[in-house]
Amino acid sequence: MFETARYEATQRLRWTVGLTASVSLYIVFLLSYFQSLPKEQLRSAVDAIPQVMLEVFGIVELSTIEGWLAAEVYSFVVIWALGIYFAYTAAGLIADDIEHARMDLLLLLPFSRSRLLAEKFVSLFVPIITVNGALVVVIYVAALGIGESVDPVRLVMAHVLAIPYLLICSAIGIYLSTLYNRVTVAQRIGAGIIVVLNTIRFVASGTGQSWIAYISPRAYYDPSSILINGSYDVVSTFILLIATVVLVFLSQRRFQRRDING
Amino acid sequence: MTAITVTDLTKDYGSVLGVDSLSFTVEKGEIFGFLGPNGAGKTTTIRTILGLLDPTTGTASVLGADVSDEDAFIDVKQRIGYLPAELGFNEAVTGNALLNYYATVKGDQRRTELLESFKPPLDQPIREYSSGNKQLLGIIQAFMHDPDLVVMDEPTSGLDPLNQAQFNEFIRDETANGTTIFFSSHVLSEVRRVCDRVGILREGRLVGLEDIESLVNRGGKRVRVQVIDGEDMDLSAIDGVIDITSMGDETQFTYAGDYTTLCRQLANYEILDVEISEPPLEDVFMHYYGETKPYVTSDSGEQANV
Numbered sequence: 001m002f003e004t005a006r007y008e009a010t011q012r013l014r015w016t017v018g019l020t021a022s023v024s025l026y027i028v029f030l031l032s033y034f035q036s037l038p039k040e041q042l043r044s045a046v047d048a049i050p051q052v053m054l055e056v057f058g059i060v061e062l063s064t065i066e067g068w069l070a071a072e073v074y075s076f077v078v079i080w081a082l083g084i085y086f087a088y089t090a091a092g093l094i095a096d097d098i099e100h101a102r103m104d105l106l107l108l109l110p111f112s113r114s115r116l117l118a119e120k121f122v123s124l125f126v127p128i129i130t131v132n133g134a135l136v137v138v139i140y141v142a143a144l145g146i147g148e149s150v151d152p153v154r155l156v157m158a159h160v161l162a163i164p165y166l167l168i169c170s171a172i173g174i175y176l177s178t179l180y181n182r183v184t185v186a187q188r189i190g191a192g193i194i195v196v197l198n199t200i201r202f203v204a205s206g207t208g209q210s211w212i213a214y215i216s217p218r219a220y221y222d223p224s225s226i227l228i229n230g231s232y233d234v235v236s237t238f239i240l241l242i243a244t245v246v247l248v249f250l251s252q253r254r255f256q257r258r259d260i261n262g
Numbered sequence: 263m264t265a266i267t268v269t270d271l272t273k274d275y276g277s278v279l280g281v282d283s284l285s286f287t288v289e290k291g292e293i294f295g296f297l298g299p300n301g302a303g304k305t306t307t308i309r310t311i312l313g314l315l316d317p318t319t320g321t322a323s324v325l326g327a328d329v330s331d332e333d334a335f336i337d338v339k340q341r342i343g344y345l346p347a348e349l350g351f352n353e354a355v356t357g358n359a360l361l362n363y364y365a366t367v368k369g370d371q372r373r374t375e376l377l378e379s380f381k382p383p384l385d386q387p388i389r390e391y392s393s394g395n396k397q398l399l400g401i402i403q404a405f406m407h408d409p410d411l412v413v414m415d416e417p418t419s420g421l422d423p424l425n426q427a428q429f430n431e432f433i434r435d436e437t438a439n440g441t442t443i444f445f446s447s448h449v450l451s452e453v454r455r456v457c458d459r460v461g462i463l464r465e466g467r468l469v470g471l472e473d474i475e476s477l478v479n480r481g482g483k484r485v486r487v488q489v490i491d492g493e494d495m496d497l498s499a500i501d502g503v504i505d506i507t508s509m510g511d512e513t514q515f516t517y518a519g520d521y522t523t524l525c526r527q528l529a530n531y532e533i534l535d536v537e538i539s540e541p542p543l544e545d546v547f548m549h550y551y552g553e554t555k556p557y558v559t560s561d562s563g564e565q566a567n568v
Contacts, residue, residue, distance in 0.1 A: 003363065003366040003367050004363075004367070007363040007366075011352065011354065011355065097350070100350050101346065101348045101349070101350030102350035102351065102352060103350070104309075104312075104314060104344070104346045104348075104350065105344065105346065105349075105350065105351075105403065107312075107313070107314060108312060108339055108342060108344045109339065109364070109367045109368055110336055110337065110339040110340040110367065110368055111336060111367065112332055112333075112336055113332070256332065257316070259314070259315045259316055260309070260314040260315065261309075261315070
């Protein structure tokens with residue numbers, strides 16, 4: 001069981017370490033930058049940012065460590081950068097093997113196509129969990145390093161609940177991976193969809209169609225409210241997990257039926 | 263007992279018909295050659311009988327399992343080895359790492375034994391492999407789990423002549439031990455050396471299916487006659503003489519008739535030299551393809567004196 005997931009995850013170990021290290025370094029930089037900025041200036045900056053931008057980038061406040069983390073680290077790094085990154089990576093899971101003729105040998109191994117797809121998806125748990133686990137430690141320690149403190153429970157919850165968000169981004173990616181023969185097409189569309197879904201709240205409020213916002217995974221993961229108010233919604237997390245399962249299932253169905261052209 | 267049964271198999275890509283109403287069987291323990299020029303539909307057939315493509319109509323069963331029934335086919339895959347025409351490996355890993363992964367999924371009972379014959383540099387990342395070494399790795403992965411049936415698409419491409427000869431000997435030994443080999447090629451001489459029976463594919467349709475001996479006999483013999491200077495030779499009237507060419511005192515032709523008749527006719531001339539040999543297999547192949555010469559290759563050392 002899970003031989004393929006283990007093999008794929010092993011292939012991604014170096015990549016996982018690189019991702020975790022670069023994101024950690026960036027966060028240390030963001031926190032030291034926060035320390036150097038006059039807090040009064042940050043308060044007036046929020047007033048100067050247009051409401052639309054505040055909504056798109058999830059900015060509530062910038063002058064407290066929690067507000068700064070929510071806006072700079074969670075909105076930009078977790079929701080935008082990692083969301084796009086995992087959708088992009090997952091979009092390569094199937095299409096890349098087909099385009100580079102690796103799928104033929106994989107599909108002659110004695111397991112089903114559904115299982116192959118599921119195991120490839122599961123292999124992404126390793127980087128998703130590793131980067132989130134590392135960020136909890138890095139942010140906690142870095143905050144202490146600049147003389148601030150972050151509630152460890154809120155910090156842990158912000159990352160635990162980031163996992164379903166990154167899983168749904170990955171599920172969108174893997175579904176696209178079963179639709180396209182060319183990996184770059186699947187990956188670009190995957191990244192594009194995350195951008196659209198992250199800005200859809202703006203479209204929703206602009207058109208008066210507020211329900212549109214609920215299409216976006218972002219409606220179900222709100223790091224600002226976790227970090228600033230300590231509140232979170234378990235139902236939203238379940239919605240993300242169920243949507244992930246549904247998308248992976250649809251990907252399996254699609255992959256089962258498609259021709260693998262050489 | 264049959265290893266592969268293909269019945270009225272059609273694969274329509276929409277814009278082009280890949281294979282058209284193909285029917286044939288491959289018996290257990292034989293080496294079956296699947297011959298045709300590039301684009302004839304060999305790879306489409308192979309991909310369909312391995313479940314990579316869904317047939318448009320018709321059926322294929324391999325080792326008793328319908329390839330369209332995924333659940334039934336999973337168990338059978340354990341008994342199949344596959345060497346595709348285009349070998350795709352994860353280039354970042356070493357040959358050993360890749361074989362270790364395959365071993366965890368399908369077993370590697372014969373890995374050590376295979377590595378005595380085929381020696382790719384297993385400790386190097388696959389991206390550093392030559393095409394020949396990739397092919398050797400492909401052969402090892404195809405046979406490592408001791409399959410009952412091995413399907414190979416253009417297996418000797420990329421192998422140097424020494425490895426080719428070793429490979430041909432290897433697969434003959436495999437069939438002696440009961441393994442069925444399905445082998446596609448556009449190289450006629452290769453099929454001639456290795457296979458028991460051959461199916462010939464043209465534009466997606468099976469145009470010939472026979473044992474290799476009949477295939478060669480059907481093409482007749484290549485005859486070269488040298489007469490003394492100044493003698494005018496005309497053999498075109500003899501029944502069974504085709505493709506006659508003359509150059510100086512030498513005449514060459516393909517002969518599919520009776521030897522006694524030929525010898526009687528030749529006795530009318532002052533002969534310096536006669537050579538009767540097996541024809542290049544392109545000529546045999548032309549029989550199935552008519553006037554349009556397909557893209558085929560054959561090595562020049564094919565002729566053997568008789």
